Amino acid sequence: MKILLIEDNPGDLRLIQIMLDEVGSRNITSANRLAEGIGYLADEDFDVILLDLSLPDSQGLETLEQMHNAAPRIPIVVLTGLDNDEVGLQMVSHGAQDYLVKGQIDSSLLVRSLRYSIERKQAEIKLEREKEKAQKYLDIAGVMLIALDRDGNVMLINRKGCQIMGYQADELLGENWFNHCLPPDLGASVQDELARLMTTGNGSIHYHENPVLTKQGERRLIAWHNTTLTNENGQVVGTLSSGEDITEREKAQRALLESGQRYQALFEGSNDGVFILDLDGVHLAANQWASVMLGYSLDELIGLSFRDIIVPEEHEQADALMEALLAGQSLPIYEQTFLKKDGTRFPVEINVALVYDHSGDPLHIQSVVRDITQRKQMEATQHEQRILAEALVDTAAALNSTLDLSEVLDRILTNVGQVVAHDGANIMFIKEGLAGVVCCHGYYREHNLTQEMLDLNIPVDEVEVLQQITEFKKPVIIPDTRGHDFWAKTPTMAWVKSYVGVPICADGNVIGMLSLDSAKPNYFNQSHADQLLAFINQAAIAIQNARLYQELESHSAFLKQAVEERTTELRQTKERAEAILNNSPDAILMLGPEGRIQTGNFTLQQMFGFSVDEIYDKHPEVLIDTAHTGAVRTALQRVMESSEPSRLEVVALRRDGSGFDADIALAPVRDEHGLLGFVCSLRDITALKEVERMKDEFVSNVSHELRTPITGLKLNHRLISIEPARVDVYLDRLGREINRLDRLIEDLLRLSRLDQKRAELKIAPVDLNEVVAQYVSDRVPLAESRELKLSFQGKPGLPLVQADAGLLGQALSVLLTNALTYTPAGGKVVVSMHSRQIGAEQQVGFSVSDTGPGVTPDEMPRLFERFFRGQAGRISGAPGTGLGLAIAREIIEQHKGSIDVSGGGTPNKGATFTVWLPLEAEQLTVGS
Numbered sequence: 001m002k003i004l005l006i007e008d009n010p011g012d013l014r015l016i017q018i019m020l021d022e023v024g025s026r027n028i029t030s031a032n033r034l035a036e037g038i039g040y041l042a043d044e045d046f047d048v049i050l051l052d053l054s055l056p057d058s059q060g061l062e063t064l065e066q067m068h069n070a071a072p073r074i075p076i077v078v079l080t081g082l083d084n085d086e087v088g089l090q091m092v093s094h095g096a097q098d099y100l101v102k103g104q105i106d107s108s109l110l111v112r113s114l115r116y117s118i119e120r121k122q123a124e125i126k127l128e129r130e131k132e133k134a135q136k137y138l139d140i141a142g143v144m145l146i147a148l149d150r151d152g153n154v155m156l157i158n159r160k161g162c163q164i165m166g167y168q169a170d171e172l173l174g175e176n177w178f179n180h181c182l183p184p185d186l187g188a189s190v191q192d193e194l195a196r197l198m199t200t201g202n203g204s205i206h207y208h209e210n211p212v213l214t215k216q217g218e219r220r221l222i223a224w225h226n227t228t229l230t231n232e233n234g235q236v237v238g239t240l241s242s243g244e245d246i247t248e249r250e251k252a253q254r255a256l257l258e259s260g261q262r263y264q265a266l267f268e269g270s271n272d273g274v275f276i277l278d279l280d281g282v283h284l285a286a287n288q289w290a291s292v293m294l295g296y297s298l299d300e301l302i303g304l305s306f307r308d309i310i311v312p313e314e315h316e317q318a319d320a321l322m323e324a325l326l327a328g329q330s331l332p333i334y335e336q337t338f339l340k341k342d343g344t345r346f347p348v349e350i351n352v353a354l355v356y357d358h359s360g361d362p363l364h365i366q367s368v369v370r371d372i373t374q375r376k377q378m379e380a381t382q383h384e385q386r387i388l389a390e391a392l393v394d395t396a397a398a399l400n401s402t403l404d405l406s407e408v409l410d411r412i413l414t415n416v417g418q419v420v421a422h423d424g425a426n427i428m429f430i431k432e433g434l435a436g437v438v439c440c441h442g443y444y445r446e447h448n449l450t451q452e453m454l455d456l457n458i459p460v461d462e463v464e465v466l467q468q469i470t471e472f473k474k475p476v477i478i479p480d481t482r483g484h485d486f487w488a489k490t491p492t493m494a495w496v497k498s499y500v501g502v503p504i505c506a507d508g509n510v511i512g513m514l515s516l517d518s519a520k521p522n523y524f525n526q527s528h529a530d531q532l533l534a535f536i537n538q539a540a541i542a543i544q545n546a547r548l549y550q551e552l553e554s555h556s557a558f559l560k561q562a563v564e565e566r567t568t569e570l571r572q573t574k575e576r577a578e579a580i581l582n583n584s585p586d587a588i589l590m591l592g593p594e595g596r597i598q599t600g601n602f603t604l605q606q607m608f609g610f611s612v613d614e615i616y617d618k619h620p621e622v623l624i625d626t627a628h629t630g631a632v633r634t635a636l637q638r639v640m641e642s643s644e645p646s647r648l649e650v651v652a653l654r655r656d657g658s659g660f661d662a663d664i665a666l667a668p669v670r671d672e673h674g675l676l677g678f679v680c681s682l683r684d685i686t687a688l689k690e691v692e693r694m695k696d697e698f699v700s701n702v703s704h705e706l707r708t709p710i711t712g713l714k715l716n717h718r719l720i721s722i723e724p725a726r727v728d729v730y731l732d733r734l735g736r737e738i739n740r741l742d743r744l745i746e747d748l749l750r751l752s753r754l755d756q757k758r759a760e761l762k763i764a765p766v767d768l769n770e771v772v773a774q775y776v777s778d779r780v781p782l783a784e785s786r787e788l789k790l791s792f793q794g795k796p797g798l799p800l801v802q803a804d805a806g807l808l809g810q811a812l813s814v815l816l817t818n819a820l821t822y823t824p825a826g827g828k829v830v831v832s833m834h835s836r837q838i839g840a841e842q843q844v845g846f847s848v849s850d851t852g853p854g855v856t857p858d859e860m861p862r863l864f865e866r867f868f869r870g871q872a873g874r875i876s877g878a879p880g881t882g883l884g885l886a887i888a889r890e891i892i893e894q895h896k897g898s899i900d901v902s903g904g905g906t907p908n909k910g911a912t913f914t915v916w917l918p919l920e921a922e923q924l925t926v927g928s
Helices: 012-021 034-043 059-071 085-093 106-140 159-165 177-181 189-201 247-258 290-295 313-326 372-379 384-400 405-419 450-454 464-472 485-489 525-585 602-608 625-640 686-722 726-756 769-785 807-824 855-863 871-875 886-895
Strands: 001-004 026-031 048-050 078-082 098-101 145-149 152-158 206-213 219-230 236-245 273-279 285-287 334-339 345-356 360-369 422-429 434-442 457-461 476-478 498-506 509-518 587-591 597-600 644-655 657-673 673-686 764-766 789-793 801-803 828-838 841-852 898-901 910-920
Touching: 001 012, 001 485, 012 026, 012 106, 012 273, 026 034, 034 059, 034 769, 048 059, 048 106, 048 290, 078 085, 078 106, 085 098, 085 152, 085 290, 085 871, 098 106, 106 345, 145 159, 145 457, 152 726, 159 189, 159 236, 177 189, 189 206, 189 219, 189 236, 219 247, 219 485, 236 657, 273 290, 273 405, 290 334, 290 360, 290 644, 313 334, 345 372, 384 525, 405 509, 405 525, 434 450, 476 525, 498 525, 525 602, 587 602, 602 673, 625 644, 625 657, 625 673, 657 686, 686 726, 764 807, 769 789, 769 807, 769 828, 769 841, 801 807, 807 828, 807 886, 807 910, 828 910, 841 886, 886 898
Parallel strands: 001 026, 001 048, 048 078, 078 098, 789 828
Antiparallel strands: 145 152, 145 236, 206 219, 219 236, 273 285, 273 360, 334 345, 345 360, 422 434, 422 509, 434 457, 476 498, 498 509, 587 597, 587 673, 644 657, 657 673, 764 801, 828 841, 841 910, 898 910
16 A cells, blocks of 8 residues: 655654554655645555645645645545544545544554545546446437436436437536426426326336427427336336437328328337447447347346347348447448347347547447337338329429419329329319319310310209218219219210219318219229328319419409509609709708718719718718807707708818808608608808809999099099189090090900800901911000010911900900000010910910019919909009909900919019910811
């Protein structure tokens, strides 16, 4: 016995060593600290640990827990100086094998405690292994295994059970099976059934079926085999049940039943046997079902080889499968033939697997065996029924592929021969008490009796067969029609010797019948009737659908027209609304009831640079300058409360942060249920504001400019009356003021005509060299009178332009007049011709350069404003209205051209005004 002793008290350590020496136990390793003792475990193997609970580096229960975690498979005997039974029980419950009080033990007690502790620990380990082994046996089973206590609480469930139920094992253990896993309407009845089994079963096997509820709420039908569990006293303590999920099998059976064929239930009383074999194929253990299956007692099965229960002719196959399994191959489920104790052979289905121990070595073989005798018998006896089922499926597919009633009826009579052979067949529909044939096949077509059959209209109440079918809604068989009045009196059907008819039902009412006829007496029987009923039950659905479709088609034209008209109306309304929104010059937003943006038109994106997605569900304030958001919020609240539209002017913000003047209109949208939202339109009124500003400025300037000559006129007129002797002086002044006033009015009228596009442009090919040269030539005398040098620099080969020569002359005249007026004596004025290429566009033009005072930088932005006169004009005292350059620019812009100014910013260096006119393709003709 190798002992690890952990004790820090030298006296107690010596005393324990002496006790162990007395009984010959000298193989002792001692440590005085817990960490030191745990360190020894890594290098040595010990049979038992003697552990003091009070150590320098650990105290009490924590000492035991640390040691138990470090050596879970070594028995621990606790040493303590405290004589307390509660503490002892606590230590044992936390993993100690025994509890010894120092001072109350001798050598024999100590050794006996150590030996018992080792034996108990070994028994625990063995029990744990057996438990793991048993759990593996359960988990490999192909059926659900579940153990319940007497109260119905789950004590055990295997892996298959967890898979079927959709739970983890710990979710079910301890839960009441009947309350947790059974439908509420079945829980009590199943519980009573298992309670009776526990009272009277005494180990017998009990079979029943009932549905369970999975974790997902799905109902699964389970076939159960139940037995009782007893304790060592033979008292029943619970039940053990194996369950097979037969949900899909049950669905298949229901499908066959709906087809009219009652099939024998599959796998009633299906039993699964579980076998445990060693690696040589010898049975080590088996469950009760294995004993029942083979007719051996459990004791008789133990020790038998797997070959002993397999028919001899399959031994070679079984040996090969065993060899493959031991080689590590995973075997699929396979079939073999077993031998019972009495020599009876029966087929089985086997699911076999190799079970490994903790180290990964093969431990034993486990196989789950299912008796498939019933299934084999079922497969053999129901071959004909499966063929019938396939025929029904094919027929159903063919019938459900069309909604044309005539085609459906024709297909029914075409396919019914696959179900029941016959000579002739017909379908009758019942209307107002009369049964009329609507389709017939076979004998009737072959003998050209179709029209005669279709002409039949038979009163149902007058024919017993028809009356029985419609009244009882069941098949009617007439094995031999000879002597039957109906067939005797109906020449068209006199050939019929045997008859079977089944009702065609819809919504619980008989709407017609399917009839099969044979020329052979006693041909049809009850089996034919059952098969035919199954067939027509499927066909009735297709008939009813086709009839409903036929009725709907009678209304389809009207419905189609109504739908098309309504669709067209809605589409036109939608298109009109979209056209209005998308072509509106205003940005239009639809706001929700809370005032948040829901959608907007295309102009919104153009005006603000935002897409609708970027501002979705935001307040319209995101588009407004912060100084005006309060006004927008107030207006929106006012509209919400009063339901009246509202307008206001604000400064709106584009995405790039630039602002512009905007007019906002808000209107509510309501229906009978209340407020749906708001329509918000935003109009850019920057141009209107600019027009108002320009109008005010224009009125102010005109008033000022008109007032000055008028004031002069009034003054000189008064001076004439005061000083008649100087009338000539005053009249000369009056003339100059009148001329100034005339020029001003003419300039204003000219600008007005240009603004309103009322100045008619007389477009014709113009040679700029010639026009400009003429105007320069006319101004040479004026220039010489002012001691100025005026020169012209032409450009030969310049293309002709399409222009109004007179208006271009006016623009050039303005530029020449300004240059000659503001250039001091001794200066120069140069007029030059030019051409240039900008991208794909060719331009020609002329420039007027002078050596006058030029244009200051602060005057450049306002140079072409109406009534603006720069510093040079004011200082010179030369008469002028400040409208010349404005008129020149209007003329050039109406020719789609432009005026450039250069030379501004350098005093007394002059200025250059350049006019550019575009050339169209047809204008590119070289001038002389």
